[in-house]
Amino acid sequence: MILADWIAIAAVAVFIVLGALAGFGKGLKFFTSGIFGIIISIVVCYLIGGMVLKLPFVQTLLGKFIAALTDKNNFCNFLLKIHIEIVVYYIVLLIVVSALRVLIVYLLKFILEIKAPAFKVINRILGALLFIVVLLLLTLFVFQIIYWIGGSTYDGFHQKLAGSFFRLDKLLEANPLASLPQWFKENFTTEIPK
Numbered sequence: 001m002i003l004a005d006w007i008a009i010a011a012v013a014v015f016i017v018l019g020a021l022a023g024f025g026k027g028l029k030f031f032t033s034g035i036f037g038i039i040i041s042i043v044v045c046y047l048i049g050g051m052v053l054k055l056p057f058v059q060t061l062l063g064k065f066i067a068a069l070t071d072k073n074n075f076c077n078f079l080l081k082i083h084i085e086i087v088v089y090y091i092v093l094l095i096v097v098s099a100l101r102v103l104i105v106y107l108l109k110f111i112l113e114i115k116a117p118a119f120k121v122i123n124r125i126l127g128a129l130l131f132i133v134v135l136l137l138l139t140l141f142v143f144q145i146i147y148w149i150g151g152s153t154y155d156g157f158h159q160k161l162a163g164s165f166f167r168l169d170k171l172l173e174a175n176p177l178a179s180l181p182q183w184f185k186e187n188f189t190t191e192i193p194k
Helices: 003-031 034-053 056-069 074-081 084-112 117-149 151-161 168-173 176-188
Strands: none
Touching (some): 003 117, 034 056, 056 074, 074 084, 117 151, 117 168
C-alpha cells in the first residue's frame, strides 16, 4: 500500500467518526445549508428547469406574463427581447426548490433525531454513510480539478497514485464527474423559445 492509501484510510475513518457523532440530521443540515444549499438548489433547477418549463400551466403563465408586457413601452419590449419571462421563471423555480429543500431537510432532521434508541442508532449510521458519500464526492471533485489543470500537475499526481491498493489511479483516470457536464448538456438543456 502506498501513502495515498493510508491517507484514504485515515480520511474515511475521520469522516465515519464525524458522521456518527453529528448524525444524519445535523450532517444533512450542515451540507445543505449556506453556500452548499444554494449550489444544490441551482443544480436541481438546472436539471428540472427544462422539464418544468414544458408543463402546460407553466406555459400558460409565461404566455400571460409575455402578453402583459407586449407593446407597453420600449423598456418592456427590451425585457421581452432578453427573455425576461425565462429569467423570472428560473428565479421563481429557485425560490420554490430552495423552500422545498429546507422543508425536506427539516422534516428528515426532525424524524431522525427522535430520542428513541433505535432512531439514535439509525441516525448515527446514516450520518456516517452521509459523510462517506461527501468524502467520495469531494475526492472526485479534487480529482476533476487536477484533471482540468492537466500537464505536469496531473502527471505527477497520477504517478503518486500509481499502484494504489484502492485503485485511486484508476479513479483519477476514469472519474465519473468528467462526463457529467456533457451528459447534462445532452439530457437537460432546453433552447430558449424565440
